Amino acid sequence: MSEEKIIKAIKFGILSPELIRKMSVTAVVTPDVYDEDGLPVEGGVMDPRLGVIEPGQKCSTCGNTIASCPGHFGHLELVRPVIHVGFVRYIYDVLRATCRRCGRLKLPEDELNKYLDLLKRLEGRWPLLARGLTDYVKRKAMKVVECPHCGSRQFKIKLEKPTTFIEEGPEGPRRLWPTDVRSRLERVPNTDLRLLGHDPELSRPEWAVLTVLPIPAISVRPSILLETGVRSEDDLTHKLVDIIRTNERLRESINAGAPEVIIEDLWDLLQYHITTYFDNEAPGVPPAKHRSGRALRTLAQRLKGKEGRFRGNLSGKRVDFSARTVISPDPNLSINEVGVPEEIAKILTVPERVTPWNIDVIRRYVLNGPYKHPGANYVIDPTGRRIDLRYIRDLKAIAESLKPGYVVERHLVDGDIVLFNRQPSLHRMSIMAHVVRVLPGKTFRLHLAVCPPYNADFDGDEMNLHVPQSEEARAEARVLLLVQEHILSPRYGGPIIGGIQDYISGAYLLSSKTTLLSKEQVSDLIASSGYRGSIPEPAVLSPKVLWSGKQIISLLLPQDFNFRGKANISAGPLKCDDEECLWDSYVVIKRGKLLLGVLDKKTLGAQQPENILHWIAKEYGNSFCREFMDGIFKLSLRYIEMRGFTMMLTDVLLPNTAIKEINELLDNAKKKVFELIEMYRRGELEPVPGRTLEESLEIKIMEVLADVRDEAGEIAAKYLDPFNNVFIMARTGARGNILNITQMAAILGQQSVRGERIRRGYDHRTLPHFKPGDIGPEARGFVRSSFVSGLSPIEMFFHAAGGREGLVDTAVRTSQSGYMQRRLINALQDLRVNYDLTVRTPDNEVVQLIYGEDGVDPARSSYGKAVNVDRIIERVVGWRL
Amino acid sequence: MSSKSSKKKFNILEHELVPKHEVLTKEEAVELMKSLGIGPERLPWIRASDPVVKALGAKPGDIIKIVRKSPTAGESVAYRFVVSG
Numbered sequence: 003m004s005e006e007k008i009i010k011a012i013k014f015g016i017l018s019p020e021l022i023r024k025m026s027v028t029a030v031v032t033p034d035v036y037d038e039d040g041l042p043v044e045g046g047v048m049d050p051r052l053g054v055i056e057p058g059q060k061c062s063t064c065g066n067t068i069a070s071c072p073g074h075f076g077h078l079e080l081v082r083p084v085i086h087v088g089f090v091r092y093i094y095d096v097l098r099a100t101c102r103r104c105g106r107l108k109l110p111e112d113e114l115n116k117y118l119d120l121l122k123r124l125e126g127r128w129p130l131l132a133r134g135l136t137d138y139v140k141r142k143a144m145k146v147v148e149c150p151h152c153g154s155r156q157f158k159i160k161l162e163k164p165t166t167f168i169e170e171g172p173e174g175p176r177r178l179w180p181t182d183v184r185s186r187l188e189r190v191p192n193t194d195l196r197l198l199g200h201d202p203e204l205s206r207p208e209w210a211v212l213t214v215l216p217i218p219a220i221s222v223r224p225s226i227l228l229e230t231g232v233r234s235e236d237d238l239t240h241k242l243v244d245i246i247r248t249n250e251r252l253r254e255s256i257n258a259g260a261p262e263v264i265i266e267d268l269w270d271l272l273q274y275h276i277t278t279y280f281d282n283e284a285p286g287v288p289p290a291k292h293r294s295g296r297a298l299r300t301l302a303q304r305l306k307g308k309e310g311r312f313r314g315n316l317s318g319k320r321v322d323f324s325a326r327t328v329i330s331p332d333p334n335l336s337i338n339e340v341g342v343p344e345e346i347a348k349i350l351t352v353p354e355r356v357t358p359w360n361i362d363v364i365r366r367y368v369l370n371g372p373y374k375h376p377g378a379n380y381v382i383d384p385t386g387r388r389i390d391l392r393y394i395r396d397l398k399a400i401a402e403s404l405k406p407g408y409v410v411e412r413h414l415v416d417g418d419i420v421l422f423n424r425q426p427s428l429h430r431m432s433i434m435a436h437v438v439r440v441l442p443g444k445t446f447r448l449h450l451a452v453c454p455p456y457n458a459d460f461d462g463d464e465m466n467l468h469v470p471q472s473e474e475a476r477a478e479a480r481v482l483l484l485v486q487e488h489i490l491s492p493r494y495g496g497p498i499i500g501g502i503q504d505y506i507s508g509a510y511l512l513s514s515k516t517t518l519l520s521k522e523q524v525s526d527l528i529a530s531s532g533y534r535g536s537i538p539e540p541a542v543l544s545p546k547v548l549w550s551g552k553q554i555i556s557l558l559l560p561q562d563f564n565f566r567g568k569a570n571i572s573a574g575p576l577k578c579d580d581e582e583c584l585w586d587s588y589v590v591i592k593r594g595k596l597l598l599g600v601l602d603k604k605t606l607g608a609q610q611p612e613n614i615l616h617w618i619a620k621e622y623g624n625s626f627c628r629e630f631m632d633g634i635f636k637l638s639l640r641y642i643e644m645r646g647f648t649m650m651l652t653d654v655l656l657p658n659t660a661i662k663e664i665n666e667l668l669d670n671a672k673k674k675v676f677e678l679i680e681m682y683r684r685g686e687l688e689p690v691p692g693r694t695l696e697e698s699l700e701i702k703i704m705e706v707l708a709d710v711r712d713e714a715g716e717i718a719a720k721y722l723d724p725f726n727n728v729f730i731m732a733r734t735g736a737r738g739n740i741l742n743i744t745q746m747a748a749i750l751g752q753q754s755v756r757g758e759r760i761r762r763g764y765d766h767r768t769l770p771h772f773k774p775g776d777i778g779p780e781a782r783g784f785v786r787s788s789f790v791s792g793l794s795p796i797e798m799f800f801h802a803a804g805g806r807e808g809l810v811d812t813a814v815r816t817s818q819s820g821y822m823q824r825r826l827i828n829a830l831q832d833l834r835v836n837y838d839l840t841v842r843t844p845d846n847e848v849v850q851l852i853y854g855e856d857g858v859d860p861a862r863s864s865y866g867k868a869v870n871v872d873r874i875i876e877r878v879v880g881w882r883l
Numbered sequence: 884m885s886s887k888s889s890k891k892k893f894n895i896l897e898h899e900l901v902p903k904h905e906v907l908t909k910e911e912a913v914e915l916m917k918s919l920g921i922g923p924e925r926l927p928w929i930r931a932s933d934p935v936v937k938a939l940g941a942k943p944g945d946i947i948k949i950v951r952k953s954p955t956a957g958e959s960v961a962y963r964f965v966v967s968g
């Protein structure tokens with residue numbers, strides 16, 4: 003074993019020509035790649051000394067095979083120097099800050115000494131200030147027009163993108179060729195370079211003008227053998243061939259004494275090829291293309307962007323022991339669990355070390371082999387030899403040979419812990435640990451209560467699953483990442499996991515006053531919830547023993563739990579602010595008994611702070627809260643199944659009288675709109691302050707039309723049964739709202755694009771069905787129909803136009819907020835809250851003296867506040883206050 | 884820091900939107916650095932050209948204590964290390 007080395011620092015610099023030659027194993031001299039026999043040409047870009055290509059071959063440079071040969075650099079001697087695109091800015095700065103004749107920094111000697119002295123003191127301790135000083139020196143020197151050292155006049159130098167320098171001398175502009183640039187840079191002394199912020203040991207500026215080009219190893223640009231037998235070369239190889247060919251032509255032209263213009267053209271061509279070799283997206287350079295027209299992917303393109311080396315291969319990598327498939331719901335699981343298809347469970351493995359206590363179980367796994375479910379795929383003996391069970395005929399022998407110390411990679415089984423993730427992973431609840439349940443089928447199954455944290459639905463969503471491979475990772479997953487540990491979200495002090503949709507409808511129906519249950523029903527419900535106690539005294543004895551739904555729910559509540567709060571249905575005519583509630587819309591739980599009120603979104607829903615789930619999680623622990631949720635959600639679903647719950651046409655069908663009423667309302671509104679238009683035409687319309695007359699008219703029309711929809715909605719609500727299924731869902735918060743019902747039953751209303759009535763399309767009209775200049779309601783996107791009555795084709799078009807805007811908005815918003823999130827995370831990812839509650843960077847810089855000003859963990863707060871005094875009083879004093 | 888401009892201007896430290904700023908004494912500064920286990924340059928920086936630093940008359944190397952009103956914590960304390968510039 004070699005000695006362990008620790009990296010203390012990394013310094014970046016420019017390769018010097020000498021270093022490039024020293025690194026090189028061979029000079030590349032010819033643009034030919036392969037000879038007639040298809041063998042790589044010596045001195046070509048595929049020279050075998052640059053590294054092995056074929057498996058089994060030995061490297062002629064280092065003697066290693068393909069697996070261990072790192073590849074070796076070659077080099078190309080350039081006939082004429084060429085500017086490196088990556089360094090033009092630095093070259094430009096140095097050229098302007100130094101004298102064109104003597105190469106000194108254009109500041110007087112005493113000043114230079116003063117700054118150098120200051121720089122030495124700043125370096126190390128104040129790197130940021132040192133940077134500021136060098137910038138200042140550079141800017142000051144650039145302004146000088148006469149060299150204080152040799153007295154020669156200085157001329158303005160212009161940079162013509164990407165790599166051409168032009169000096170505007172007294173005889174007019176003159177091009178500075180890379181040779182001129184290089185000789186000027188060579189003259190700058192080391193001490194002056196330091197003041198410009200360079201480290202001359204690592205990067206002399208003239209090294210940025212290339213005289214030698216390193217040729218990267220073949221392993222960096224491997225060629226691919228196509229099925230047709232044709233060899234396809236890497237983009238870099240293509241580019242290198244171009245460079246060498248141009249270099250050779252330039253050499254021949256010079257040797258043949260060709261005219262200066264031809265030589266300069268070839269020189270520029272060489273510059274172009276080398277520029278695009280480094281960066282094929284450099285501004286001002288036409289990108290080099292393939293014959294097919296595809297732009298070449300050269301060095302900079304390999305590093306840049308989402309799929310580049312940094313973001314694609316270093317910040318994020320593809321991993322083993324992971325799986326991805328479609329998700330589907332399973333209300334029979336615990337919220338802590340995930341259903342894994344058997345097919346996947348047979349591929350993902352957990353390494354388990356054989357001990358005297360598990361040897362029997364593991365033997366059974368090995369006997370089952372890789373193709374039968376609770377089986378195993380590999381056996382690793384204590385010497386580290388891997389036995390692939392797919393190729394073993396006698397599994398029995400292997401099973402018998404197992405001894406403590408062996409490791410068996412067994413299939414995923416019930417009870418294993420795995421990480422489950424849905425992109426985009428915007429918060430920490432996007433990756434949580436679940437307990438495995440191996441199930442038939444081909445989808446991952448998850449409990450519906452964990453949909454909110456993942457933001458998942460089942461319209462084709464896919465999710466990823468990862469199997470931790472070490473004891474530490476598994477322990478961390480169980481203790482920190484398990485779903486139940488994330489019931490309370492740090493995004494806001496409250497539960498992010500909780501009831502949605504049918505769980506809420508079900509809890510409402512079960513807890514409503516009218517629900518009375520027979521003994522059979524009670525037994526059924528209790529069995530489904532997992533409650534293992536005795537049945538309470540019935541609420542009604544005669545003529546039949548009956549239990550109330552509230553009694554059943556109370557069985558799951560902790561004995562000493564108290565709660566008071568408004569229900570979601572407490573609104574409009576059913577509003578209640580305290581216990582004296584005729585509508586059962588104020589919830590009171592006293593000593594674990596649900597006495598008053600119905601359970602709905604406010605009390606049992608996800609993302610509802612300070613509800614029952616929040617207090618149970620805080621006061622009885624996450625584990626208990628999970629058990630409670632599993633129980634009450636199964637109870638709700640069982641009851642909603644028993645009772646039956648659906649949505650039907652008659653739920654949103656209005657009687658004729660109501661339709662007549664609405665039609666009258668609409669006719670009136672239309673009349674009002676035409677009156678407004680008339681007033682506007684006559685010039686009698688009162689303008690809204692700060693608006694033009696046209697804008698005022700639009701505003702007033704929109705007001706009238708918005709009002710009429712609200713009024714129509716009220717009429718619809720008046721005629722519909724508030725206890726029908728659709729209304730129950732809207733009132734309890736299970737799904738939908740009153741506006742949705744209005745749009746189904748009564749009227750869709752005004753469709754808008756960018757907050758205005760729809761007006762674009764044809765000249766002075768939205769569609770050819772209208773007269774030009776028509777600004778009446780129908781011509782501008784007012785939809786009079788409801789979803790029940792059906793939309794006319796024109797109405798349907800306006801509705802689609804309004805809907806499209808929403809889609810565009812979400813598409814734009816997600817991309818923008820995604821980029822914002824990336825920047826935030828990059829800035830904050832290494833900050834840490836220390837034991838003294840200070841927030842510090844890894845360099846021990848203090849960012850906050852106390853985390854978040856108050857040291858409060860929002861996940862343990864109630865709605866952002868550290869303590870909720872009312873809740874404490876309620877708990878101590880009891881329900882009475 | 885021209886006397887011409889500072890003469891007639893109001894004192895920004897008295898503006899209601901400016902939290903309380905004060906310069907720490909040598910002893911207080913040493914005590915703070917000891918309790919945090921860091922050098923002063925590990926605190927967030929504030930430039931000497933910052934209006935509030937000029938109003939306080941603080942010099943590079945000083946530490947400024949800022950006491951703000953906080954809706955959640957009542958009062959929150961922050962420190963800034965004055966740098967030249």
Ligand SMILES: [Mg+2]
Nearest residue numbers: 459460461463
């Ligand atoms: Mg979806």
Ligand SMILES: [Zn+2]
Nearest residue numbers: 061063064071
């Ligand atoms: Zn090699």
Ligand SMILES: [Zn+2]
Nearest residue numbers: 101104149152
């Ligand atoms: Zn000079």
